[in-house]
Amino acid sequence: MAGTKGEKYYNVFLKYKIWLVSREEENILGDGKVNLLKEIDKQGSLQSAVNTIGISYRKAWGNLKKAEEILGFSLVEKHRGGQFGGTTTLTDEGRNLIEAYEELHKEIDETIKKTVKKFFNHINDFK
Amino acid sequence: MAGTKGEKYYNVFLKYKIWLVSREEENILGDGKVNLLKEIDKQGSLQSAVNTIGISYRKAWGNLKKAEEILGFSLVEKHRGGQFGGTTTLTDEGRNLIEAYEELHKEIDETIKKTVKKFFNHINDFK
DNA sequence: TTTTGTTATGTTTGTATATACATAACGAAT
DNA sequence: ATTCGTTATGTATATACAAACATAACAAAA
Secondary structure, eight states: OEEEETTEEEEOEEEEEEEEEOTTOOEEEOHHHHHHHHHHHHHSOHHHHHHHHTOOHHHHHHHHHHHHHHHTSOSEEEEEOSTTOEEEEEOHHHHHHHHHHHHHHHHHHHHHHHHHHHHHSSOOOOO | OEEEETTEEEEOEEEEEEEEEOTTOOEEEOHHHHHHHHHHHHHSOHHHHHHHHTOOHHHHHHHHHHHHHHHTSOSEEEEEOSTTOEEEEEOHHHHHHHHHHHHHHHHHHHHHHHHHHHHHSSOOOOO
């Protein structure tokens, strides 16, 4: 929105955020949890995922649990014990959901970019 | 996102939020302040506007001040004193900005609605 | 059976943000 | 001059949410 519309000029930019909710509007999934899930997928453990991202294990663990409760299915499969302590991996359902989320996100990114450009003849360089 | 995509079915809905920021990404204007400004425009006073909306005068006043500081121009013109205590009215710049914001918002609403419908063959009834 | 590092979870501390409270300044009308 | 309800602003309280701390449970491998 930094640009001209008619004679008006505003030095402002558009930001936006998307997320998924249940029918009761309980928060299910946004960029934060999706990033976490992708990092889990990469590393095979929740602990190392949160270390890489820089968030607290306690919070991440609780968030995943809550999302799963609301969804009614598991996003991750967790094992504890073993020489290396344990593992956490994505379930197929988890992988499918984040895939759908990211596809939708991408389409919305593009569609908003177009709208902003059309509206202000300006490319919005924020996310 | 409550709908089918291929064989998948998710009982989830999309929510989103837009807002305007400065180049330094300071928060300037979102739905909250726009509603406030429109109520001020209707009533001619900040006090009655916050009473109607149900937010605290202290906070609303501070928010407007901050937005004006960042923008570098006034959104409202305030007068105190007089038999009826005082008044607050929109400036032309204020009116123009909220008008532009709402126009953009409307376009984004439509464009996201289309995207969600295309993506999930489903009308998202949330805001 | 001891070791290991992760998962699991309660509790406590911290921080940010909103609300509440209190009070002064103001100026047109009476 | 007094009154009035609003603007203006500091301070203090409450509430929500994130981070930090602490510790148990676990099971494969050595």
